Amino acid sequence: MTPARPHLVWDWNGTLLNDLSLVVAATNAAFASVGGPSVTADEHRVRFRRPVAEYYADVLGRAVDDEAFGRLDRIFHEAYRSGLTTCELAADARTAMQTWPGSQSLLSMWFHDELVPAVHGFGLTGNFLRVDGFRGGLGGDRKAESLQKHLAELGLEGSSVVLVGDSIDDADAAVAVGAGVVLYMGGFTDPARLRASGHPVADTLTDAAKLARTLP
Numbered sequence: 001m002t003p004a005r006p007h008l009v010w011d012w013n014g015t016l017l018n019d020l021s022l023v024v025a026a027t028n029a030a031f032a033s034v035g036g037p038s039v040t041a042d043e044h045r046v047r048f049r050r051p052v053a054e055y056y057a058d059v060l061g062r063a064v065d066d067e068a069f070g071r072l073d074r075i076f077h078e079a080y081r082s083g084l085t086t087c088e089l090a091a092d093a094r095t096a097m098q099t100w101p102g103s104q105s106l107l108s109m110w111f112h113d114e115l116v117p118a119v120h121g122f123g124l125t126g127n128f129l130r131v132d133g134f135r136g137g138l139g140g141d142r143k144a145e146s147l148q149k150h151l152a153e154l155g156l157e158g159s160s161v162v163l164v165g166d167s168i169d170d171a172d173a174a175v176a177v178g179a180g181v182v183l184y185m186g187g188f189t190d191p192a193r194l195r196a197s198g199h200p201v202a203d204t205l206t207d208a209a210k211l212a213r214t215l216p
Contacts, residue, residue: 011165012108014187026079096205143173
C-alpha cells in the first residue's frame with residue numbers, strides 16, 4: 001500500500017551512517033586544539049545542537065565567533081576524514097531502505113563533494129532519486145533551508161514527504177516545510193531529548209520506516 005506521504009528523505013550522519021564514535025573523537029580533537037575539555041558520547045548526545053558553533057560555545061564556556069568556528073570546523077573535518085574508513089552503515093540501514101514502498105532521497109549537512117562518493121562507495125546511490133550535501137564553505141548551520149531546496153529540486157511538496165533523522169534539527173526542518181518526521185534513537189541525540197520533542201521516535205531504522213508509512 002502506498003503511504004500517505006510517499007517520499008522518504010533519509011539523513012546520513014548518525015542515521016544511515018553509524019559514525020557517532022568518529023564524530024565524538026573528531027569533536028574532541030577540535031576542543032583539544034584550544035585547550036577545551038573532552039566530551040563522552042553520552043555527553044555529546046545530550047548537548048549537541050545546531051548551529052554547531054552554539055554547541056562548541058556551550059562546551060568551551062566562551063563565545064565562538066565565525067573565525068574561531070572556522071578553525072575548529074577545519075580541525076574537526078580533518079580528524080573526521082582520517083577516520084572515515086572505519087565507519088559502517090547502521091546495522092539495518094539497507095533493510096530499512098528496502099522496506100520503503102515509495103521513493104527515497106538523501107539529505108546531509110556533510111559536504112556535498114565528499115558525501116556523494118561516500119554514498120556511492122557503500123553502493124547506495126541507486127536507492128535515491130537525489131543525494132544532496134552541504135554546498136557552502138563553512139558548515140554547522142540548521143537543516144531547514146537545505147531541506148527546502150532539496151524538495152524544490154525534487155519537485156515535491158512537504159505534505160508528500162517524511163524525513164527520518166536523528167536530531168531535533170531534523171524535526172525542526174521537517175516541520176518548517178510541512179513534512180512528517182520520524183526520529184531515530186541510535187544516532188547523535190539522547191533518546192530522552194527525542195522523546196521529549198513529541199515527534200514519533202524509533203529504536204531502529206526499520207522501525208522508523210514502518211512508522212513513516214503510518215503518518216497521515
